[in-house]
Each structure stands twice: as structure tokens, then as C-alpha cells.
Amino acid sequence: MFAHSMLRPISNDRCALHSCSVCRDASPELRAELERLGRLRICRRGETVVGEEEDTPFVGNVVSGVLRTQKTLHDGRQQIVELLLPGDMFGRVFAHTSRVSIEAASNVTLCCFGRAGFEAVMARFPELEHRMLLSIMEELNAAQDWILLLGCQTVTERIASFLLILRRRALRPCAAAATPGAFPIIRVPICRRDMAAYLGTTVESISRTIQEMARRGVLRIIDPQNFEILDERRLSLLSGRDATEKPFEHVATRRASIA
Amino acid sequence: MFAHSMLRPISNDRCALHSCSVCRDASPELRAELERLGRLRICRRGETVVGEEEDTPFVGNVVSGVLRTQKTLHDGRQQIVELLLPGDMFGRVFAHTSRVSIEAASNVTLCCFGRAGFEAVMARFPELEHRMLLSIMEELNAAQDWILLLGCQTVTERIASFLLILRRRALRPCAAAATPGAFPIIRVPICRRDMAAYLGTTVESISRTIQEMARRGVLRIIDPQNFEILDERRLSLLSGRDATEKPFEHVATRRASIA
DNA sequence: GAAGGCCCTTGCTCCAGATCAAAAGGCAGG
DNA sequence: CCTGCCTTTTGATCTGGAGCAAGGGCCTTC
Incomplete structure (x- = not known):
């Protein structure tokens, strides 16, 4: 019987992400470092990559397929907090326990880095830490946009x-x-x-x-x-987000105005 | 007539935040640097600190009072995305235009740093960049928690x-x-x-x-x-978040189960 | 001290969307 | 091929909370 997810080193032509994820514009030395650390992993739809409140042994990025990160209330209500598409990073550096569960919303291929190893590389390559900061800021922007969407x-x-x-x-x-x-x-x-x-x-x-x-x-x-x-x-x-839509002068309400 | 907000350098005993904001645990040199850069600013309730889609000339943290960061839809509907209490940072480093408007939800005292100057300090003190990364990750956690709250x-x-x-x-x-x-x-x-x-x-x-x-x-x-x-x-x-609440076995719905 | 603005509360009505129910199609496993 | 499970759709019903209106209190401004 196979392990339910497979790990293998990245051969040069495997990870197609060089041009659009953490690796983009990375210096050759950093890229080499990451390639040495990375492991491809394949998960089938429904599989849990990291459980809620669990330890996060690795971070990585999505090569193909879709990951969902979700939170669950005690009575079972669930909310997906993020969808991660190819090129997106998952997992949190420096965070020992995950605040969300990460699951495969479709069959996925992931490029995983051991968290400790990745952090060590970050310490040696400030450019990586900087890139992570920008990446998380982008994630925060998206989350705040989602708050607007859900809130009104x-x-x-x-x-x-x-x-x-x-x-x-x-x-x-x-x-x-x-x-x-x-x-x-x-x-x-x-x-x-x-x-x-x-x-x-x-x-x-x-x-x-x-x-x-x-x-x-x-x-x-x-x-x-x-x-x-x-x-x-x-x-x-x-979508209610159209920039050309003329602002109304009437009092704003929680509901959309009658189109 | 006074300018509608006042700026003045931080004297040693003014900014009470040394123990709980970016300055916490900062090395003496970094702290000196930040104190030199910081300017206290007082805003009255309702005042806009940074407009939506505007240039962000500075970042900083809240000394007293409450800031709200909010987004507005074209028809006037508004959603507060974050409340910033004393000790919290506002503004985004490396982000030229703000994705939210930042307004005083009460009379506030802010400790402001010119964004360019702050970024220069970050470049010289990796400990500051690292602290910013952790701080933004914490913000992201809170935002994702809010998504759960608004979503279900x-x-x-x-x-x-x-x-x-x-x-x-x-x-x-x-x-x-x-x-x-x-x-x-x-x-x-x-x-x-x-x-x-x-x-x-x-x-x-x-x-x-x-x-x-x-x-x-x-x-x-x-x-x-x-x-x-x-x-x-x-x-x-x-609150629906009580850890001792027993999980139900029935199918989860979007609404809360009858308490 | 009068006027105008907010702020908070409360009663009534209404509706967007959740819930419940059911049926049909597709797919995996045996 | 059959069985069971999951996904999607559609109809019917119900309800949490939005919208609307009005009243009282407080603060600021003139």
C-alpha cells in the first residue's frame, strides 16, 4: 500500500513555479537553496494537509490544484478563509500551531519546505524574509477585501x-x-x-x-x-465593485441599493 | 487657528508605548532611532488620517484612543476592517497607496513615522523587519478570525x-x-x-x-x-466560541443551532 | 439658552436568503 | 451491473435581521 501522500525531491524540470512564486526573481543561490529543500507532495481531494490547531511541520506553495484553508466552529459550521491556487504559499513561518486547517479542495501537487529549514534559509537570505513580508501583506489585503465582501x-x-x-x-x-x-x-x-x-x-x-x-x-x-x-x-x-458606477448621495444602508 | 492636527517630536517621557509596541524589546540603538523619527500627532474624532486609495506618507502606532480602518463601496456602504487600539500599528510599509481609509473613531494620539524613513530604518535593522513580519502575521490571523465571524x-x-x-x-x-x-x-x-x-x-x-x-x-x-x-x-x-461546548453530531448549517 | 446634530433605543413591517425536501445525474467501489 | 454516496438543482416555507419611523437624551455651536 502506498503512503496516502508521496514525497520526492524536486528535479529541475518538475516544479514549474520558478517564474511565479517565492522563487520568482530569487537570486541563483537562493533558488538553488530552495530547490534543495523542496519536496513535491501529491494530495488527493479531501485530504488534510495541516489540521486546525495542529503543529505546522512545513510551509510551501501550490503547484497545481486548489487548497482551502478553513476554520470550524464547535457546532460544525465551517468557513473557508482562503483559497490557495497554483503559485500561492501555504503555512505560516514562525507560527508553531496553525490557526486554520489546510485541506485539498481538489487533487493537488504541493512543493513543501520543512518549516525549520525554510526559516533557516530566511535567516541567511534577507531577500527571502522581505519577500515573505510582501507576500503576507498581499494576503492581508485579500483578507480585508473579503471582510468587506462578507460584511456588506x-x-x-x-x-x-x-x-x-x-x-x-x-x-x-x-x-x-x-x-x-x-x-x-x-x-x-x-x-x-x-x-x-x-x-x-x-x-x-x-x-x-x-x-x-x-x-x-x-x-x-x-x-x-x-x-x-x-x-x-x-x-x-x-459585483457592486464597478468603479464607473456612480456614487449615490442617499444614506448608505447595509443592503445593496435597488439596481 | 491651529492646524487640525499637531505634530511634535517625542520627548523621552511622552510616548508611553516603549513597553508594548514596535519598540518593545528593541535594541537601544533601534529604539533611539525610532524615537528620533517619531512625531506625536493628535487627531480629533472623525478626522481622516489616511484616505482610501491615497498615498500613505507615514506609518505609526496608536498611543491613545481608537483608529478604524474601513472600506467603502461605491454606493456608500461601509465596512470597518480593523479597529486599532493603543499599541497597534497603522499604515503599511512598502505600500504606496492605502487600500483602506484610516480614521479616528475617537480622539486619538498617534506616534507617526515617515514611511520612507521607517523603511530606511528597517533596511538597517533586520530585527525591525522581522518584528513587522510577525506583527502583520498577527494582523492576518485577526482578519481571518473576522472572516469566520462575518461568514457564519x-x-x-x-x-x-x-x-x-x-x-x-x-x-x-x-x-x-x-x-x-x-x-x-x-x-x-x-x-x-x-x-x-x-x-x-x-x-x-x-x-x-x-x-x-x-x-x-x-x-x-x-x-x-x-x-x-x-x-x-x-x-x-x-459567542459560539466556547471551547467546552460539546460538538454536535448533526449536519452543520450556516445558522447557529438552537441553544 | 435655543437650535441643530448625533446617539441610542424601540416598535412595526418586510424580505433576502437559510432551511427543508426531493429528484436527477455522475462516479467509485464491489 | 448494482449500490451507495456525493453533487447539483429546484420548489416551498420560514425567519433573522434589515429597513423605516419616531422619540428622548446629550453635546456642541452660535
Whole structure:
């Protein structure tokens, strides 16, 4: 029987992340160091990489697939706090116990670094520590954006925002190479249940809202995980984040104003 | 007429934060450096320290009072993303434009550092950069905790959690000195409108919920900003975060289970 | 000391979205 | 191929909390 996850050293042509993760722009010495430390690991969908309140033996980045980091209340309610796509880092340096559980939302390939080893490299390469600082600041920006989304946007706005975020990610240089020419198609890499846990709503509401968007001609449902964007302008308006939308003068409320 | 905010150098006995902010445990040289760079600034309630999408000329920490960092949607809906209490840092190093607006939720005293100057000190003192990394990681933890709160907790749970967080902050060593012996009293340093914008709800819901808690004997309302905790155990249960609460086996839903 | 603004509270109404229920399709394992 | 499980969708119902309105108290400004 195989171990339920496999570890192996990174051979030069394995980790395709050199151009878009911690390794990007790293000096040759640092890159060599990281390559020596890194181990590829494959996890199947549903597998837990790090448990909540558990020790975090390693950090790393996602090579392919999607990780979810989530928190669970004692009565079982769950909230996905972050989705980690290829190129994103997972795990926290200097943090002995994880404040979230990290699970595979799809089959994933990870590039893992032992936490102690990684910290040692950080101590020797200030450029790495600096890069980590910037990376965590970016993560904080995203988290604060999510707070806005959960705190005062409707389910429709959340879903539209989510689709647009996925789209922007897919159009980023290093990801675009992976899905060439698929311009108006958005691929949602997670199931409805995970979408619900991420967006702070339920599978039923998501299903209804997306079907409604399709009826209104905003998008076409190719299959439950793939949509063709028919009217990006309108999707952007639905997201409530459109910059061209004129500010209203009336008193702000918690709910969206009637569109 | 006075400038609407005043700047002055920190004299040795002015900034009381040596023991609990960036300065804590700083080497004497670093501390001297920061003291030379720091300027005290006083802002009145409602004043904007840094506007959304504006340039951030400085970073710093809160000496007294409360700052709120908030985001605004184009139709005017607002969400407070963070409350910064004495000892907390505001502003982002290396970030040229702010992603939030930073405003005084009460009269505040700030200790400000020019951003460029602070970054220069960081470059010379790795211990400072490291401390910043840890500080931002802590901020990220708090933000992710807030995502859980907004994503799947009821208004009652949010309020109870908020009160308990304030309580824990007030009991922390360096803050406790400021309010000695005030054990069962929670002071809420912000108005209902800010509470609502922070907790993702409305002033009416907050008012009703707190009154209900008082009717049930969980707390006593001394005045709208001061509460005496009568039953901490029950408050903790209401927060939905009590560790002793037994996990249910039934299917988890988005709503709280009937208590 | 009068006026205007906030701030907080409370009653009433209404609705977005959660919950409950059920059915159909797909996939993995035996 | 059958069985069981999971995913997605759709319909029907219910409710937590938002919206609206109004009243009283306090503070600041003129």
C-alpha cells in the first residue's frame, strides 16, 4: 500500500513555479537553496494537509490544484478563509500551531519546505524574509477585501465578485500559460459546497443565483464548474465593485441599493 | 487657528508605548532611532488620517484612543476592517497607496513615522523587519478570525465575541495598567454606528441584542459604552466560541443551532 | 439658552436568503 | 451491473435581521 501522500525531491524540470512564486526573481543561490529543500507532495481531494490547531511541520506553495484553508466552529459550521491556487504559499513561518486547517479542495501537487529549514534559509537570505513580508501583506489585503465582501455585500454581489476574481487570476501571466486562449471562459475549480463555505452562504443560494444570472444572459453555464461570460460589463455591475458606477448621495444602508 | 492636527517630536517621557509596541524589546540603538523619527500627532474624532486609495506618507502606532480602518463601496456602504487600539500599528510599509481609509473613531494620539524613513530604518535593522513580519502575521490571523465571524456567525454571536475580545485586550498586561482593577467592566470605546460597521450589522440590531442580553442577566448596561459582565460563562456560550461546548453530531448549517 | 446634530433605543413591517425536501445525474467501489 | 454516496438543482416555507419611523437624551455651536 502506498503512503496516502508521496514525497520526492524536486528535479529541475518538475516544479514549474520558478517564474511565479517565492522563487520568482530569487537570486541563483537562493533558488538553488530552495530547490534543495523542496519536496513535491501529491494530495488527493479531501485530504488534510495541516489540521486546525495542529503543529505546522512545513510551509510551501501550490503547484497545481486548489487548497482551502478553513476554520470550524464547535457546532460544525465551517468557513473557508482562503483559497490557495497554483503559485500561492501555504503555512505560516514562525507560527508553531496553525490557526486554520489546510485541506485539498481538489487533487493537488504541493512543493513543501520543512518549516525549520525554510526559516533557516530566511535567516541567511534577507531577500527571502522581505519577500515573505510582501507576500503576507498581499494576503492581508485579500483578507480585508473579503471582510468587506462578507460584511456588506449580497449573495449575488459575492458570487459576481468571486467569478471576477477567478477571472483576473486566470488572466495573470503565469497562469494564462496553463489555459491558453480560454478568454471568456471562467473555470471554477471547486465544488458548490466549498463556494458556499467561502462566500458565507449556502449551496442552494449559489445554485439559484447562478441559474438566475444565466437566465438574465450574464453568463452561460457550460457545466457546473465552467461558465462562459456573455456580459462582463453586467457581471462587473452585479459585483457592486464597478468603479464607473456612480456614487449615490442617499444614506448608505447595509443592503445593496435597488439596481 | 491651529492646524487640525499637531505634530511634535517625542520627548523621552511622552510616548508611553516603549513597553508594548514596535519598540518593545528593541535594541537601544533601534529604539533611539525610532524615537528620533517619531512625531506625536493628535487627531480629533472623525478626522481622516489616511484616505482610501491615497498615498500613505507615514506609518505609526496608536498611543491613545481608537483608529478604524474601513472600506467603502461605491454606493456608500461601509465596512470597518480593523479597529486599532493603543499599541497597534497603522499604515503599511512598502505600500504606496492605502487600500483602506484610516480614521479616528475617537480622539486619538498617534506616534507617526515617515514611511520612507521607517523603511530606511528597517533596511538597517533586520530585527525591525522581522518584528513587522510577525506583527502583520498577527494582523492576518485577526482578519481571518473576522472572516469566520462575518461568514457564519449570528449577530448575537458577533456581539458576544466582540465584547470578549475587548475584554481580553483590556486584561493584557500593558493595557491593564491603564484601567486598573476594572475587572468585570467592559468599556466599548466606539459608538454603535462603528460597532455596526465593524460587526457587519446595523445599529438597531446591536441595540436590540444588547438590551436582550441585559434582560437575560448576562450583563448590566451602565451606559451605552460601559457594561458590567454578570455572567461571563453565558456570554462566552453566546459567542459560539466556547471551547467546552460539546460538538454536535448533526449536519452543520450556516445558522447557529438552537441553544 | 435655543437650535441643530448625533446617539441610542424601540416598535412595526418586510424580505433576502437559510432551511427543508426531493429528484436527477455522475462516479467509485464491489 | 448494482449500490451507495456525493453533487447539483429546484420548489416551498420560514425567519433573522434589515429597513423605516419616531422619540428622548446629550453635546456642541452660535
